Amino acid sequence: MVMLNRIGCRLNRILLMVPLILREEGASLEELCDALGAEREEVLADLDVLFLCGLPEYGPGDLIDRRIVNDRVYLSMADYFKRPLTITTDEALALIVAGEALVGAGFFEPGGPAGSALKKVREIVAGHSRGSIEEVAQHIDVELGSNPGRWWEVIEEGLERGKDLRLQYYSFSRGEVSSRDVEPLSLVSSYGHWYLLAWCRRAEGRRMFRLDRMMSVEIVDPPGDGRGDDGLEMPEVVAEMKPGRSAHSVKLRFSGKEGRRLLEEWPTAKFTDHDDGTVTITLRTRNLSWLSRYLIRFGDRLEIESPRELKRLVRDTASRLLEVYC
Secondary structure (H helix, E strand, C coil): CHHHHHHHHHHHHHHHHHHHHCCCCCEEHHHHHHHHCCCHHHHHHHHHHHCCCECCCCCCCCECEEEEECCEEEEECCHHHCCCCCCCHHHHHHHHHHHHHHHHCCCCCCCCHHHHHHHHHHHHHHHHCHHHHHHHHHHHHHHHCCCHHHHHHHHHHHHHHCEEEEEEEEECCCCEEEEEEEEEEEEEEECCEEEEEEEECCCCEEEEEEHHHEEEEEEEEEECCCHHHCCCCCCCCCEEECCCCCCEEEEEEECCHHHHHHHHHCCCCEEEECCCCCEEEEEEECCHHHHHHHHHHHHHHEEEEECHHHHHHHHHHHHHHHHHHC
């Protein structure tokens, strides 16, 4: 849940800072730090993200513009936050569903500003369409039950202790929930979803289980026998979490704070801030191919300290790109 808490805190800060800044006189960085309970570096990083927020279709004229003058922050292109929104009942219901899901997933405190705002929206909608709000509320509980972050702790325990897991798993292709005893091998990420890579006892083979389709996860007594880990090769398209002893140890040094972006893709990565402004990221993975393609975006702002194989892969990837575009 470490990554979820970090993202939730940052999302809260970004949402709260907009009304604080959206005044003619703006807001000083010191005021924002005090109001948000954050360090100056965190607030500046949040402002860099806020600069990329706006309305669909997210073109240059749709994004929030922010300026920092003499340590004072000003916003423009965000006038839609100043006026009350006029929304339909269906839009209000969609807002309630999304908000309740975020509160249930831990992004917002139930008793915080988001929870209070949702309560007011519920009361207004209920007065106009009580049947609709009650029907949607039933579905909210179902969606919150599939929040993937809630299973990480027990899955990590199974990985660490070498224990089997018992899953109540929804199969999208068959439209049914089944019970599976599996030997967990790794947590991996692909195209925005987290998966458990495991040896399925019932299927007698390796399978990928999406975390947001798990209804429940528990540890069972029989230990894993390691048969699913023999000759294990990770797919090319995934990041990986908790990879085990056979993984590569990776050490990266970034010239700026942007290296922390990697923590969003790799929840178990660790970072160290240095006095010269650089950041060191350390992680373990079996999949250097995916990582080499990801790191290309940082250009000369990144130094790969280890392993040598990763340096070679990044160099080869960059050479292939230059051949295509030059």
